[in-house]
Amino acid sequence: MKMTQEQLEALLGADMERVEDLLYKSVTGSGALVDELTSHLSNAGGKRMRPLLVLICAQLGSPSQVASQDVIDAATAVELTHLATLYHDDVMDSAPQRRGVPAAQHQWGNNRAILAGDVLFARASRLVARLGQRTIDYHAQTFERLCIGQLNETFGPETDFDPVEFYIKVLSDKTGSLINTAAVFGAWHGGATDEVAEAVGVYGERIGVAFQLADDVIDLTSDGSVSGKTPGTDLVEGVTTLPILLLRERLSAGTLDAEGQRLLADIDSDLSDSAKLASVVARLRDSEVVAETRQIAQDWAGAAVDALAPLEDSVAKQALVDLAQMMVDRMN
Structure with missing residues (x-):
């Protein structure tokens, strides 16, 4: 049974x-x-x-x-x-x-x-x-x-290393491993079996990355009264997260519009003033880079579930699928 x-x-x-x-x-x-x-x-x-x-x-x-x-x-x-x-x-x-x-x-x-x-x-x-x-x-x-x-x-990355790829590698090592x-x-x-162990190992690594990318979104979009964490904490502490890397990537490629450039300049300035921080966070929340980060997190969670394909259907497998979804549902 x-x-x-x-x-x-x-x-x-x-x-x-x-x-x-x-x-x-x-x-x-x-x-x-x-x-x-x-x-x-x-x-x-x-x-x-x-x-x-x-x-x-x-x-x-x-x-x-x-x-x-x-x-x-x-x-x-x-x-x-x-x-x-x-x-x-x-x-x-x-x-x-x-x-x-x-x-x-x-x-x-x-x-x-x-x-x-x-x-x-x-x-x-x-x-x-x-x-x-x-x-x-x-x-x-x-x-x-x-x-x-x-x-x-x-x-940090060496000069010839893609900063976004480097960031994902750091997440894989620091959390995914x-x-x-x-x-x-x-x-x-x-x-x-070893085949099952290999599959769930890949799954675990990928949900680790999804988890951290979801945190990048939550830092900017969460309700502080619910999460207990002031939105934009990573910005104040100078922690570079994926949305900021994506802004810099657009700047390097020459595709960052004037508003994006002003936003990046504000991010690189002193954010100790609470009103200025709130303005930066509000503008980031509505930006393409946060939406893109959310999608990348969901993609990693989906890739984690894909890794479970060799497993037979079972209630335990479904629990792993549900856990992967929970990693990204936290962003909503």
Whole structure:
């Protein structure tokens, strides 16, 4: 008998509770002072998208089955790795907040925040070490890609490299790589074939890119009272996102009209004045580049779903299709 969506949701809910339990144990255990720091972001919540993806992909190999301990270990290790990168990213970006709480480096300082990230990555590695050499190698390659992506973002593209292509590559490394890994780990440790694991890995990488491109749109179009994030935050912080790259691409090609040139000049000016920022955001919202970014995000989500073609129809596959759609529905 085929599993229903309700049965899948019940299974995933129970398995996620096991992940949360192991995650709590993994971010604590070193004494009150250290535990407060290493559990700071985990306790603040988060979408838990990556461990959920592990659990869904495990169902492709073990349909209707409670997740094995290997699957729970893999899901927890992926989330710990993600948390480790957040500590490091916030130090590099001097971020004031994360998940609605003060960023760790604002509360404990850069040195302690960096060390906390290192501790979490070490604990992720200990879990991965239980899962065999293939998983260890894949995890190490993923961590390398995460670091290379961050480094490339700080250096920027070389003069002969297309800035838009470079940006997508950075997104693939910084975000897509770990979501790819979550999907692959779920398939491997759920007993799916290598063909299935390869397909969901491609899917994961592509929804990672779609997710970040959707964030580029949300930064400009969201209702701050709903999202909790001031529209245009990336602009104020000097973060270059795809809409801005597309404006610069048009300028280089000589196709940017006078209004677009004025908009780009304002973007490159001091945006500390709230009224000026609001004007820039309003003009960007109505621009072709935001519409184009929205379409590119949808294209990446569609390409992610296309990667699932080798999979047999199942409620787990449909859950992956729905997840891809959720990545871009956030823009609406």
